[in-house]
Amino acid sequence: MITCLGDVFFPEVGVAMVRLLRRLGVELDFPEAQTCCGMPLFNSGYHHDAAEVAARTVKLFERAEHVVVPSGSCAWMVKAEYPGLLKHDPALRAAAESLARRTRELSQFIVEVLGVTRIESSFAGKVTYHDSCHLLRGLGESSSPRALLRGVPGVELVELPGADQCCGFGGSFSVRLPEVSSAILEKKLGNVEATGARCLVACDAGCLMQMGGGLTRRASRVKAVHLAQVLAGEVEA
Amino acid sequence: MSDTALRAPFPERAGAALKDTFLQEALTIATTKFIDLRRESFAGFPQGEALRDQARAIKEATLQRLDAHLERLADNVERLGGVVHWATTADEAREIVLRLARERGVRMAVKSKSMATEEIDLNEALEHAGVTAVETDLGEYIIQLAHEKPSHIIAPAIHKTKGQVAELFSRELRGEFPADPEVLTAVARKALREKFLQADMGITGANFAVADTGTVVLVTNEGNGRMVTSLPRIHVALMGIEKVIPSMSDLVVFLAILARSATGQKLSSYTTLVRGPRRAGELEGPQEFHLILLDNGRSRQIASTLREALYCLRCGACLNVCPVYRQIGGHAYGHTYPGPIGILLTAMLKGNESVRELAHASSLCGACKDVCPVRIDIPRMLVELREHLDREKIAPWSERVVFRAFRRLLMSETAFRVSARAGRLLQKPFVRQGRLRGLPLLLGRWTRTRDLPPVASRTFRERWKDLR
Amino acid sequence: MTARADFLARIRREVAKAPGQFAASAVPRPPHPGAAAEAIRRELTERWPQALERFREEFERIAGVFHRVPTLEAVPSVIAAIARERGASRLVTWDPAALGFDPGPVLSRDGLVVAAVRAGQEDDAARERHRAEAAAAQIGVTGADFALAETGTLILLSGAGRPRSTSLLPDVHVAVFGRDRLLETLEQVGVMLEALHADADRSMSGAMINFITGPSRTADIELTLTRGVHGPKEVHAIFVEAP
Numbered sequence: 028m029i030t031c032l033g034d035v036f037f038p039e040v041g042v043a044m045v046r047l048l049r050r051l052g053v054e055l056d057f058p059e060a061q062t063c064c065g066m067p068l069f070n071s072g073y074h075h076d077a078a079e080v081a082a083r084t085v086k087l088f089e090r091a092e093h094v095v096v097p098s099g100s101c102a103w104m105v106k107a108e109y110p111g112l113l114k115h116d117p118a119l120r121a122a123a124e125s126l127a128r129r130t131r132e133l134s135q136f137i138v139e140v141l142g143v144t145r146i147e148s149s150f151a152g153k154v155t156y157h158d159s160c161h162l163l164r165g166l167g168e169s170s171s172p173r174a175l176l177r178g179v180p181g182v183e184l185v186e187l188p189g190a191d192q193c194c195g196f197g198g199s200f201s202v203r204l205p206e207v208s209s210a211i212l213e214k215k216l217g218n219v220e221a222t223g224a225r226c227l228v229a230c231d232a233g234c235l236m237q238m239g240g241g242l243t244r245r246a247s248r249v250k251a252v253h254l255a256q257v258l259a260g261e262v263e264a
Numbered sequence: 265m266s267d268t269a270l271r272a273p274f275p276e277r278a279g280a281a282l283k284d285t286f287l288q289e290a291l292t293i294a295t296t297k298f299i300d301l302r303r304e305s306f307a308g309f310p311q312g313e314a315l316r317d318q319a320r321a322i323k324e325a326t327l328q329r330l331d332a333h334l335e336r337l338a339d340n341v342e343r344l345g346g347v348v349h350w351a352t353t354a355d356e357a358r359e360i361v362l363r364l365a366r367e368r369g370v371r372m373a374v375k376s377k378s379m380a381t382e383e384i385d386l387n388e389a390l391e392h393a394g395v396t397a398v399e400t401d402l403g404e405y406i407i408q409l410a411h412e413k414p415s416h417i418i419a420p421a422i423h424k425t426k427g428q429v430a431e432l433f434s435r436e437l438r439g440e441f442p443a444d445p446e447v448l449t450a451v452a453r454k455a456l457r458e459k460f461l462q463a464d465m466g467i468t469g470a471n472f473a474v475a476d477t478g479t480v481v482l483v484t485n486e487g488n489g490r491m492v493t494s495l496p497r498i499h500v501a502l503m504g505i506e507k508v509i510p511s512m513s514d515l516v517v518f519l520a521i522l523a524r525s526a527t528g529q530k531l532s533s534y535t536t537l538v539r540g541p542r543r544a545g546e547l548e549g550p551q552e553f554h555l556i557l558l559d560n561g562r563s564r565q566i567a568s569t570l571r572e573a574l575y576c577l578r579c580g581a582c583l584n585v586c587p588v589y590r591q592i593g594g595h596a597y598g599h600t601y602p603g604p605i606g607i608l609l610t611a612m613l614k615g616n617e618s619v620r621e622l623a624h625a626s627s628l629c630g631a632c633k634d635v636c637p638v639r640i641d642i643p644r645m646l647v648e649l650r651e652h653l654d655r656e657k658i659a660p661w662s663e664r665v666v667f668r669a670f671r672r673l674l675m676s677e678t679a680f681r682v683s684a685r686a687g688r689l690l691q692k693p694f695v696r697q698g699r700l701r702g703l704p705l706l707l708g709r710w711t712r713t714r715d716l717p718p719v720a721s722r723t724f725r726e727r728w729k730d731l732r
Numbered sequence: 733m734t735a736r737a738d739f740l741a742r743i744r745r746e747v748a749k750a751p752g753q754f755a756a757s758a759v760p761r762p763p764h765p766g767a768a769a770e771a772i773r774r775e776l777t778e779r780w781p782q783a784l785e786r787f788r789e790e791f792e793r794i795a796g797v798f799h800r801v802p803t804l805e806a807v808p809s810v811i812a813a814i815a816r817e818r819g820a821s822r823l824v825t826w827d828p829a830a831l832g833f834d835p836g837p838v839l840s841r842d843g844l845v846v847a848a849v850r851a852g853q854e855d856d857a858a859r860e861r862h863r864a865e866a867a868a869a870q871i872g873v874t875g876a877d878f879a880l881a882e883t884g885t886l887i888l889l890s891g892a893g894r895p896r897s898t899s900l901l902p903d904v905h906v907a908v909f910g911r912d913r914l915l916e917t918l919e920q921v922g923v924m925l926e927a928l929h930a931d932a933d934r935s936m937s938g939a940m941i942n943f944i945t946g947p948s949r950t951a952d953i954e955l956t957l958t959r960g961v962h963g964p965k966e967v968h969a970i971f972v973e974a975p
Contacts, residue, residue: 029724031674035684036717038724045731057728062680068671070628072650072659076671083675164630193587197627202709204588204625206279209713211587211627240714243699290954297955324756331743338736344939350739360733402961403952419952426954445956453961460962461867476761477929487900487948487963494896494940495863505743512929513759516922519943527951530790530883534963535943545892545937547854547862553939563742567749 028088028096028105028130031063032232040232043259044097044133050259051141058087066104069112070198078112085109085122093140094130097255099162099231102132107165132162134171134230134254144178149260151181155224157215157238158191159231172230172254179258185222189215196237212241219249226262227251274598274621281592287423291593294422298584301528302635315521320638322514323506323575327566333475333508334557340478344540346553354384354560361386361467361500364554365395368498370464374456376482376489377401378469379417379578380502380558383600383613386467397467398459400488402452409436415594417580417601418526423593456488466492466550470503471577472518473555476511478539480555483522485533493538499550501538504558506574518577525637526579561613569648573608575638582632582642588625597622604632604642611649620658623649687719762926769927772920773912780911783881784971787914790884791969794946795959799970807908808838810970811873815844818904818966820870824862827851827893831875831908851893862895872902872964876909878924879969882917885945886969889928891938899944905964907944910972 029041045055065080084105088094096102109123137143156176162168169191176184195201195211202208215238219227227242227249229235239251256262272280281287306312326333338348351357365373373395375381387408390397399408403420407413410432414420421429430443433451441451468489472481480501482489493499509515523529542549565571583589583603594602599618601609604626611619623646632642653659673679694700699715702708710716762768776783788798799810815823822845828834829851836846847865866872874894878887886907890896899905915921928935948963959965 031680034724035687035719038720038722038727041724042727042731057725057732059725059728060677062674062677065674068667068674070647070650071663071667072623072647072652072654073664073667073671074651074654076667080671080674160627160629160631164634191631193627193629193631195587195627197629200624200627202706204275204278205709205712206275206282207588207591207625208627210282210591212714236717237714240699240710240716243715244713294955318759321756322758324753325758327750328747328752328756330747331740334743335740348736350734350736352734352739352742356733400962401952402950406952419955421952422955424953426956429953445953446958448953449950449958449961456962457867461863477932479929485948486950486961488961490896490900490942491962494900510758511761512925513761513922515925516918517759520918529945531885531943531945533945533947533949535945537941537943539932539936539939539941541939543891543937543939545851545854546890546939547849547859547895548897549890549939557739559739559742563746566743566746571750571753 028061028064028094028101029057030096030098030101030232032236033097036236037232037253039261040097040253040255043253043261044095044255046261047255047259048095051137051143053141056091061087064101064104066100067198069104069108074112081109081112081123082119085113085119085126088126089122091129093136094126095133095136096130097133097230097253099132099159099166099168100233102130103161103165105130132166132168132230134175135166135168138171138174144174146175146178146258148179148181148258150179150257150262152225153183153185153223154226154228154257155185155187155219155222156190157187157194157227157229157234159229159234160193162230163191172228175254175258176228182257185224187222188218194234194237196233198233201237208237212237216241216245216247220247224249226257228254228257230254274596274625277596277598278592281596286425286428287593290423290425291590294419295584295590298527302525302581302584305524305528305530309524312521312524315517316637316639318517319521320575322509322517323638326509327506327571327574330505330508330566333510334505336475337473337478337508338557340475341540341553341555344478346478346540346555349554349556351556352559357384357502357556357558357560358386358389360556362389362393364498364500365390365393365465368464370395370498372396372398372459372463373465373467374398374400374459374463374492374496375404376466376468376484376492377404377420378467378502379600380469380504381467382414383560384558398456398463400456400459400492401486402449405452405456406432409433413595413600415602416583417578417603419580423595460491460495463492463496465498465500466496467500467502468492470501470507471522472515473503473508474512474515475508480538481515482536482538483532484536487534489536490534493536493550494548497550498552498554499538499541500554500556502556502558505562521637522577522579525577525581525635565612570608570612570645572640573605573612573645575640576605576609577637579637581635581637585631585635587627587629587631597625605640608642608645608649616649616652616656617658619649620653623653681725684719684723688721691718762923765923765926765930768923772915772923776914776916779916780914783914783916784911786881786916787879787884790881794884796884796946797966797968799968801970801972803974804833804972807833807970807972808835811835811871811906812839812842812844814904814906814968815839815842815871818870820904821845822869823847823871823873824866824869824898824902825849825873826875826895826898830893831873835873849893849895849898863897866895866897866901869902871904871906872898872900873906873908874899876907876913878915878921879909879913880915880918880921883945885943886967887921888942888944889936889938890940890942891936894938896940896942899942900963903960903964904966904968905944906968906970908970908972911975
């Protein structure tokens with residue numbers, strides 16, 4: 028599941044993920060009719076609409092043994108919210124529960140399903156990691172991404188102070204309350220730059236859009252990248 | 265915040281708070297400290313997680329038989345010689361207190377901190393009726409002198425720096441006081457000691473009320489809670505109906521986690537259990553005890569999606585970790601209860617229309633749910649609230665149109681692909697150094713402060729055929 | 733004001749509409765609280781030294797001042813020393829019958845004015861006199877009904893001869909207790925409270941129970957901790973070893 032933001036704005040992340048997983052021996056398919064998990068609709072309260080998108084998505088991935096998502100929030104949406112959204116139709120609900128079981132965020136897939144934590148990558152340098160809210164609190168995941176980063180021989184992982192604090196994206200929040208969103212972002216980027224890292228790593232396109240957008244706007248030397256890009260050695264200089 | 269400022273739309277109020285450097289400094293200091301204190305406290309407390317689960321279960325179990333517990337509570341209070349009053353609305357609650365004050369010749373009342381009394385605007389009503397109402401909690405005393413409302417559920421004056429407090433005291437109490445918390449506290453101690461000894465009535469809230477025994481429980485630190493319930497001749501306790509718990513065995517579960525969640529203390533300095541008016545052999549204590557049970561919109565939530573919000577212990581932990589509260593403080597929310605739980609409580613007490621903007625004052629990060637001692641799923645309820653705003657057509661129709669259109673886009677791969685291509689074309693004038701800047705309209709709100717990545721020259725699905 | 737029946741009926745209606753979020757129960761009450769309380773007391777007669785150690789640790793952690801004396805006879809001179817150190821001249825104490833000893837004679841010899849409450853004198857004149865004495869005293873001396881080790885908390889029941897303000901109005905509060913008062917956990921406190929209230933009229937002569945965990949404090953100004961807001965600035969615990 029590539030995600031809507033991933034498809035349109037960060038295709039390089041999807042490409043890195045594909046190359047990485049193939050290198051790890053995984054056979055991949057991309058159901059081309061996919062669009063979005065529907066979370067933006069859900070979070071803004073448009074649940075009827077979100078349920079329609081969920082029903083469509085559930086059918087698209089019926090035959091996949093595993094569904095891998097390079098985004099904590101989208102994986103969370105599928106695993107935590109799809110069954111509830113589709114609870115009024117027993118068949119769809121069962122399908123949603125099945126999909127929820129088969130879906131994992133990328134780092135969780137690599138560590139839990141493939142059992143891999145050490146990946147050789149051409150990437151080298153100091154990085155710092157931001158815990159996306161839905162990956163951290165929704166899926167309870169903070170160790171797999173760090174384990175994978177530490178497992179790359181050339182990577183030095185520096186803990187980000189306040190790593191577990193929100194970056195201020197929050198979906199439509201970022202444009203409904205842009206000043207508050209930006210103030211939250213400022214705090215985050217202050218911490219990021221203080222680490223002296225070359226790259227800020229995250230597992231969520233929304234966070235990367237927000238933090239990356241802030242970093243380039245202030246002409247920072249820090250680059251915001253996705254975990255997949257680091258592991259696949261596909262970070263642009 | 266002035267009244268005109270409060271009538272401005274929420275984004276404006278938030279914007280003003282962001283520009284207030286005093287406030288920003290105060291908020292950062294206070295919330296960071298609270299966060300660290302709470303974390304430390306729970307780190308050394310492995311039983312904490314099980315106790316939180318237990319506390320949540322007690323609250324839910326109590327709601328399932330709320331009427332029975334309230335009935336038992338009332339019977340026990342009356343058996344002890346207390347008087348129970350039943351206030352469906354804020355108006356009724358105010359009337360009860362005013363009538364009591366009138367009938368008993370009350371000229372001055374001393375108050376221990378009570379958010380419930382803030383909720384019903386009791387102080388104004390008392391002042392209007394010619395009764396002097398003195399706030400005795402230091403933070404409440406400060407904001408009373410400043411003619412402001414509390415900005416945090418447990419630390420009402422947290423938006424003020426010590427310099428501001430010193431200035432305030434010097435002006436209102438006619439003295440020259442340095443910006444030293446020790447000195448300022450001593451000033452308040454002296455000024456308020458006299459009031460405690462002279463007041464006719466003591467007014468409190470209630471953190472808990474034990475149905476089994478008719479006991480009202482106050483969790484405090486300063487000693488004012490003890491003063492106002494022991495020195496004046498009348499004690500009035502105003503209590504939301506959701507504060508009742510079944511037994512003393514339940515009470516100690518909450519005591520074990522409440523102070524830790526609020527301030528990182530194992531227990532607050534004082535936990536006071538009040539069982540009616542003074543007994544026959546007591547030298548001290550009020551002759552009269554009145555318990556006012558307040559509904560004010562709470563019962564309506566029992567069967568609604570906001571039910572869990574009734575578990576709230578008013579500890580303030582969710583405020584301290586909320587990225588939004590930490591940036592804008594309590595006043596910008598514009599209602600009695602700020603922060604994540606405040607949005608839910610406001611909807612509960614004033615209806616969904618009152619939170620049409622506030623329901624979106626959250627990035628749904630979930631930090632609040634993480635720290636809530638009774639594990640209230642605040643993000644879920646905020647999303648439910650947003651769903652109500654859509655369903656009840658409170659959300660602006662322009663927004664609903666946009667989201668409906670967005671859904672149509674997501675339901676069709678063709679539409680999705682075509683939109684991406686259209687975006688690629690339309691964005692051309694705005695691409696600077698590989699980034700989007702200066703976008704118009706809604707997206708302009710983003711690009712004012714942040715870059716946007718452009719729509720990729722080849723989307724993932726366009727590249728898939730080469731990857732396959 | 734709404735009538736009780738209408739108020740409760742409304743709640744009953746709402747409760748009936750709601751199935752509840754999940755199956756939940758409150759904490760089960762001890763079926764025989766008196767026996768359960770007895771059992772705890774028996775256990776503590778064995779474990780009191782450890783409980784005391786823990787109490788002392790926690791009490792000092794929250795700025796309590798801990799003293800230990802071999803017998804009740806030694807207590808008054810400790811109080812006198814505290815008074816000297818604080819430059820105090822007036823004290824107020826619980827009824828010596830409630831304290832288990834009378835510090836009056838020793839303290840008066842030191843030139844201190846001691847106002848001891850006497851149970852059985854509860855007319856308005858006595859009330860006024862007591863209020864004036866309590867307000868003027870610099871030190872208040874009480875017993876403690878329980879001493880909770882887990883948190884360093886003193887638990888005081890109000891009642892005849894044991895007024896509420898003795899531990900509240902003076903700047904310094906001194907509490908005297910022995911090994912039979914020690915409890916280890918909040919959970920045990922719960923059992924004790926159940927037992928007390930099972931027979932409330934007999935076990936409690938007052939309407940208030942106070943848990944006192946250190947001196948009065950606030951952090952309302954910039955989260956800077958200050959002590960002695962409205963209640964005492966200092967709390968002393970005098971533990972008497974002799975059983």
